[in-house]
Amino acid sequence: MSSRTDDASAKGAQRLRLLFVDDEAPIRMVMGDELEQIGHDVTVCEGGQEAIDALSENAYDAVITDLKMPGIDGWGVIEHINKQKIETDIIISTGHGGIEDAIRAIRSGAYDFLRKPYKIVEIANVLNRVAAKRSLENRAMALETELQSVRGKTQLIGETEPMQRVKTLVERIAPTDSSVLILGETGTGKEVVARSIHEHSSRSKMPFVAVNCGALPDNLVESELFGHKKGAFTGAETPRKGLIEVANGGTLFLDELGELDKSMQVKMLRFLESGEVRRVGENESFNVDVRVVCATNRNLQDMVAEGSFREDLFFRVNTFEIRLPSLRERKDDIHELALFLIARCTKRASVRRDLISPKAVEMMRSHDWAGNVRELANAVEHAVILSGGQTIEPEHLPGSVSRKAGSSDKPFLVTNFTHPLTLREIEEEVIMQTLEKYNGDKPQTSDELGIALKTLYNKLNQYQNHDQADAA
Numbered sequence: 001m002s003s004r005t006d007d008a009s010a011k012g013a014q015r016l017r018l019l020f021v022d023d024e025a026p027i028r029m030v031m032g033d034e035l036e037q038i039g040h041d042v043t044v045c046e047g048g049q050e051a052i053d054a055l056s057e058n059a060y061d062a063v064i065t066d067l068k069m070p071g072i073d074g075w076g077v078i079e080h081i082n083k084q085k086i087e088t089d090i091i092i093s094t095g096h097g098g099i100e101d102a103i104r105a106i107r108s109g110a111y112d113f114l115r116k117p118y119k120i121v122e123i124a125n126v127l128n129r130v131a132a133k134r135s136l137e138n139r140a141m142a143l144e145t146e147l148q149s150v151r152g153k154t155q156l157i158g159e160t161e162p163m164q165r166v167k168t169l170v171e172r173i174a175p176t177d178s179s180v181l182i183l184g185e186t187g188t189g190k191e192v193v194a195r196s197i198h199e200h201s202s203r204s205k206m207p208f209v210a211v212n213c214g215a216l217p218d219n220l221v222e223s224e225l226f227g228h229k230k231g232a233f234t235g236a237e238t239p240r241k242g243l244i245e246v247a248n249g250g251t252l253f254l255d256e257l258g259e260l261d262k263s264m265q266v267k268m269l270r271f272l273e274s275g276e277v278r279r280v281g282e283n284e285s286f287n288v289d290v291r292v293v294c295a296t297n298r299n300l301q302d303m304v305a306e307g308s309f310r311e312d313l314f315f316r317v318n319t320f321e322i323r324l325p326s327l328r329e330r331k332d333d334i335h336e337l338a339l340f341l342i343a344r345c346t347k348r349a350s351v352r353r354d355l356i357s358p359k360a361v362e363m364m365r366s367h368d369w370a371g372n373v374r375e376l377a378n379a380v381e382h383a384v385i386l387s388g389g390q391t392i393e394p395e396h397l398p399g400s401v402s403r404k405a406g407s408s409d410k411p412f413l414v415t416n417f418t419h420p421l422t423l424r425e426i427e428e429e430v431i432m433q434t435l436e437k438y439n440g441d442k443p444q445t446s447d448e449l450g451i452a453l454k455t456l457y458n459k460l461n462q463y464q465n466h467d468q469a470d471a472a
């Protein structure tokens with residue numbers, strides 16, 4: 001064993017808590033010392049049982065263990081770690097191991113395998129890699145926590161009968177790996193349902209990746225979903241993973257599935273049938289393990305009949321269907337939803353039921369809500385600003401809600417100027433009014449407004465992100 005080299009030292013955040021297990025006292029003494037000197041915290045153990053005891057008391061970033069030891073050997077320690085699902089990296093340090101041992105070690109989840117005698121710089125390099133992996137895991141966890149606080153906990157609000165049915169279906173289907181097709185008008189909560197399915201499944205610790213097929217530019221859909229190799233096309237300066245690959249082990253939510261063009265429908269079908277992904281520009285495919293949940297507000301059966309959606313893809317994604325009711329079909333949920341959305345936008349755990357006056361509740365119940373829960377979320381946010389935190393009255397609701405039913409054929413007017421509206425608010429209001437006019441039909445809405453359908457999808461997404469950022 002060589003002495004420590006300077007570049008072997010661990011710095012600051014790279015400091016690891018190590019458990020070093022070896023039955024030979026001189027090795028324990030030297031390594032305990034050396035590993036401390038390169039900047040780690042080390043606990044040494046002389047055998048398997050002692051290591052198992054230490055593991056039940058403390059958490060370690062890595063366990064460095066010999067294989068051959070009297071009593072419980074290194075394999076016994078590894079088995080214990082795996083059985084108890086202890087989060088630590090295993091590094092094997094052995095004087096006898098051959099290739100079979102190395103293979104067995106890697107198969108049982110060991111991170112690395114070192115033959116004794118090794119130089120301290122060798123183990124320092126392995127530990128540096130463990131530390132880099134740890135720091136990435138910590139960053140991922142921090143980002144996940146931050147995202148959770150922006151997005152809020154996924155909650156499917158609604159106690160009316162059609163929502164109870166949706167909740168039962170979610171509970172039944174979540175633990176299976178079946179693909180699911182969620183149908184419903186814009187803003188009815190299709191993404192919330194997809195997230196609930198993911199969170200109630202065994203994949204919940206793995207990524208949930210939402211892709212809005214309607215918002216992806218045509219020329220980038222394939223590389224966004226499947227990834228690309230460096231130089232696959234102009235601008236592909238580095239290789240890139242696709243979103244399907246990013247979702248590996250977790251759930252891929254394909255929103256607005258009906259917007260995929262025919263050539264992407266073929267590629268998506270191939271992926272769904274084989275579980276294989278091939279990055280743009282590469283020849284080799286590889287397997288991923290992804291559960292697919294799709295959503296659409298288009299009538300896919302009509303699209304199949306008119307030839308714009310592949311029938312085989314429709315049958316492939318439609319194994320299990322969840323139909324979300326529009327908000328006007330479940331008016332009894334409006335009050336509860338409005339209170340939940342107010343709490344979310346004011347960052348409170350809950351709000352008083354009488355924060356919305358009976359007249360305002362009545363007005364909300366008599367509105368048509370073409371934009372469904374998303375429109376309700378925007379309306380209550382508007383009302384919270386105007387009411388200054390006091391009881392919400394009818395005059396605090398946006399003009400589109402307080403206007404009498406039946407007046408939606410009138411030309412668009414952003415009617416509520418009681419507080420200065422920003423350009424973004426005016427734009428959103430006009431889009432919501434147009435959606436309302438066409439009962440949530442996005443292609444008709446974008447036609448009327450003279451904007452591309454993708455622009456409409458992008459704008460609706462932006463409003464949603466804005467709501468969620470406000471909720472943080």
Ligand SMILES: Nc1ncnc2c1ncn2[C@@H]1O[C@H](COP(=O)(O)OP(=O)(O)OP(=O)(O)O)[C@@H](O)[C@H]1O
Binds near residue numbers: 158190193
């Ligand atoms: N049942 C519900 N409980 C709580 N919040 C909901 C519910 N349904 C919808 N929302 C909220 O309404 C907004 C729109 O929901 P979501 O994005 O899931 O709708 P969508 O049906 O996927 O819309 P689109 O068709 O436009 O993609 C989000 O802010 C979401 O949190």
